[in-house]
Amino acid sequence: MTSRHRSPEPSPAAPTRTPSRRTVVKAAAAGAVLAAPLAAALPAGAADTAPAFLHGVASGDPLPDGVLLWTRVTPVPEAVPGSGIGPDTEVGWAVATDKAFANVVAKGSVTATAAADHTVKADVRGLAPATTYWYRFTAGPTDSPAARTRTAPAADAAVPGLRFGVVSCANWEAGYFSSYRHLAARGDLDAWLHLGDYIYEYGTGQYGTRDTVVRPHAPANEITTLADYRIRHARYKTDPDLQALHAVAPVVAIWDDHEFANDTWSGGAENHTEGAEGSWTDRQAAAKRAYFEWMPVRPALAGTTYRRLRFGKLLDLSLLDLRSFRSQQVKVGNGSVDDPERTITGRAQLDWLKAGLKASDTAWRLVGNSVMISPFAIGALPAELLRPLAELLGLPKGGLALNTDQWDGYTDDRRELLAHLKANAIRNTVFLTGDIHMAWANDVPYHAGTYPLSASAATEFVVTSVTSDNLDDTLKVPEGTVAAVAEPVIRAANRHVHWVDTDRHGYGVLDITAERAQMDYYVVSDRTDPRATSAWARSYRTRSGTQRVERTYSPV
Template sequence: MAKTIMRRDFLKAAAAGTGLAAVGLPAATAAAAETPLFRHGVASGDPLPDAVIIWTRVTPSPEAVPGSGAGAPAEVTWQVAADPEFQRIVASGTLTTGPERDHTVKADVRGLEAATAYHYRFLYAGVASPAGLTRTAPRPEDDVDGLRLGVVSCSNWEAGHFSAYRHLAARGDLFGVVHLGDYIYEYGRGQFAARGAVVRPHEPAHEILSLADYRTRHGQYKTDPDLQALHAACPWMIVWDDHEVANDSWSGGAENHDPATEGPWAPRLAASRQAYFEWMPVRTGPSGEIYRNLRFGTLADLTMLDLRSYRSQQTSGVEVDDPGRTMTGQAQMDWLRNTLSGGGARWRLIGNSVMISPLALGSLPAHLLGPLRRLLGVPEGGYALNSDQWDGYTAERKRLLAALPDNTVFLTGDIHTSWANDVPQTAATYPVSPSLAVEFVVPSVTSDNIDDFLRVEPRTLSLTAEGLVRAANRHVRGVELDSHGYGVLDVQPGRVQMDWFTISNRSRADATSSWLASFASSHGSRRLRRVYRPVS
């Protein structure tokens, strides 16, 4: 019998276990606030059929705050149970943590049953952490008839409250959450806030550079009650983008890194990566790589890409067409092509931190220029608006698109706005030329977007921009440039659908949520169609 991942059984376990699934886990976050030893909550991630990662941080003494390097070693017990009372413990262990890992605790729990909901917690000095709810994936051969995921990116503490996380936690119908990067921001106070105004000040006050800085910033973000609620509600599948280190980063540096005043790039990168692995429930490969593949029965697999660690430096003009430029690095591209060519599920989801669909505005399509294109120095796809996206790496994008199997869906963040795109083989001749995949781009949780940057009212100047985008890019089926919020991806054997939701006011902790738009793609179509209501 086919199974729906995260439906009645998980809801039943959640409701019976904590009474929290339908109300955003407020009791879990309240417990964290009232339990100083576990003030950063709990989290889980990267579910496999027999395993899941669980995470927490312990504060064994008042001085042992994130980034301090202070505090004694602490022996922490973890437990995974089949029931909310922890009477039927199925796995447990003890880990020692301390200042060398910022008192974080992360266990890759093995030997679990597939497609099963579990409760987990940690214990230290006779005190239990808040309990979290997680789930393992089904086996690759299991028939699965439904998968529902929250999809988010770009959560800037200074720009507002994380109400999007609260509304996702309150749904109670998600198997898990896909976070596409910019989980934290590196800027100092006021450097990138809400229309220039700081809603919540960053700690530390300066731009983060050292290991202590990155640990402190991660620790601050993990105190957010809405973030804690969503982490405690379900497993997350996460990948970094640039702000986990510095804006517009590439393999050898970043736009927001000045070696003359901030020192060499390598130590800063190493510090940010160490803090990330300490603080996030993410599984790494044998060489520390973060790109990975997760499988959900016969229905879907999810490939998470690292588009920062190995890429060539951003450039402009005709140089974006250089076949030697790389977004992924050769090893990751070889792995990706091999993964995509293997026997897969009905839907191939790709967690892709920057937009893969081409985007041109106010430019003459390059195909009209014929042999004059190179003489005039026009890149193959027309002048790119943002060469930090795949538009800056056109040759490698072409190689990737040629390797895509049917029913590929790109899940994208980074640009703080909402897009529904067909991914064309040749943008200039679309829709005569085919679409090779579809792409769903989710808005920012809080980070500034078009109306914020322009300091104008929403749905004013952005309407003109949206019209220009659609006119110059016929593969863009939907675009909204103003709202903050999140996406909910619903996968069924015959179709995949993304619902976009917006929050009313990122500056308010009690912001409400409303449905914005929906697009779907039928199995085998490689194109999007408008849908006029969200999944129930």
């Protein structure tokens, strides 16, 4: 491949894992990212000159010796996503130690085809551990933007600390992705975790927009076919804030239900009508194919996102797929949530998770978990809150409230997993969770009814949504109105819950050392404002060996 260089830029010094690296890089990145234009999408004529890289570049699933690189090339203007047309196109890739690409350490080429929607991946190996690299793609005379990625530490490395962005639930129509912009501006992330609902499947105006579509979906219809899912992924990848975050650090992603359809289970979904919307088998296969085409995810098994990554001796990260193998959700009241024949993980995945947790020799065991594992039950709420809470969480409208789409609907799997932690004295397990559009800091008790007299098996940090509706949005009241009433009621009925914020949008930053795992929660000022500001809200940590959450009063 012929190398094509942009105008030379000063090569940054090799980064080290010290506070000075975080401070210098963070300051430089913040200036670049926050000053960038925040247009919602690229202009329609942007592909008039082709080949073109209209959907950015991305990296993911970092290993000690490599990383997965991704892009999508538009070879000719008419080869738009989902069209199934356009010529085969050679796409070169290069990895360097500097942004000017003066020291290229790996290069190669792949072929973009219409069969894969002209998306390409390069699984690059032979790199050094715990090292920041720059990469770019080339097609014809066109270079993609240069982007930054980072490899994982060596498996046996003593790692002083790691820092991850944590996000979930980004509804395009409900607002702008300012959370991604602010995470990108930090410049200090080793990677970022997306815990599901990277896209939403609904048609325009059908889901959580507070009666206002801030920016319309493409396609406008509910997505059900392979072309539909490809077009929807492509629309998301035009977002400048999402492109910015993908361009500064590798992502580690899992899916939840909206990458398919609301409340997905192995044989269908609440938001799928068999026959009228085709067969579930075909729709699920289309959604999975488009996901793996458009995401920098390395599937461990065909058609699933469960896999495990290791980051030195500090932590391993078990990533779950809680949609492909689960039993159908049930209603509360007839004991079916406790049926041992029902599963959220499937037998093979649960055995894999248990074995991995037991065999782990790292200081921390993180679990990327798309729906909340902590028990959640609540009795009476004020009538004006109960109905929207029930609507948001899938709860019954009276009496004992449970969200059976979460682990609460599959209690035998949860009992087995927590019993495994206890029987094998497995400590420092932290669940990282999205889905619920609220921020939570929870202990995960063996027996919620007797907690805190009984022990905690693990802890859980739940991040709120990037834009998807939470309670104040549903009620159309000022932000913070609902939280003032709902939080004390929720905490009184769930003594393992240390904090819940029902009303705000934002993201988390997880900082881990051998001594503690700390989640800093951030909120954005207005999801409908493309220039929304960000502010620290709260921080909680788990100290090594405690299996309990405690509040700390400053972010890392």
